[in-house]
Amino acid sequence: MTTSSPPVMTLELLQQFSDAWTAGDVDRLMEFMTDDRVYCASVGPEPGITYRGRDEVRRGFGAMLAYDSGRERHGGIAFLHGAVGVAEWSFSEISQDGRTRLIRGYDIYQFSGDKIHKKDAFRKILDEEISRDDGDPFPGDRHSPSRHVEGRASLPGEARLRDRLR
Secondary structure, eight states: OOOOOOOOOOHHHHHHHHHHHHHTOHHHHHHTEEEEEEEEOSSSTTTSOEEEHHHHHHHHHHHHHHHTTTSEEEEEEEEEETTEEEEEEEEEEEOTTSOEEEEEEEEEEEEETTEEEEEEEEEEEEETTOOTTSOOSSTTOOOOTTSOOTTSOOOTTHHHHHHHHO
């Protein structure tokens, strides 16, 4: 008698999820999620809006994809340890004033078998053309959600968060 192992998340499956994110394919993204899915976005009033359940997570994925629309996406390292995984990512964009901005982030995942139960995203916004002579002890490592780039969608609560951080 042979016994089969329960399904587990693999780096290949996580890469397929990442590819679906890059393609903006919400239907495909949803296939990777458990029925009791949770998505914690990297922006919003908590900070970050938490979406729970099929309809909310679908709405959250759509909102986040619209928010990052027009930015160039780059992958990074990823690793899995049991039922937890981490994936690095980044976006780059040119603002209306011609400055390059790099947005770096990490997703922390909780898995149930070969499905994603929770995707918790974190991001840093870095201005590449920051002067290193401004007395800042952490040059180039400024998180500044108040620097809004026109021409992209906003998530609910983002304007309130920007105003609070000014």
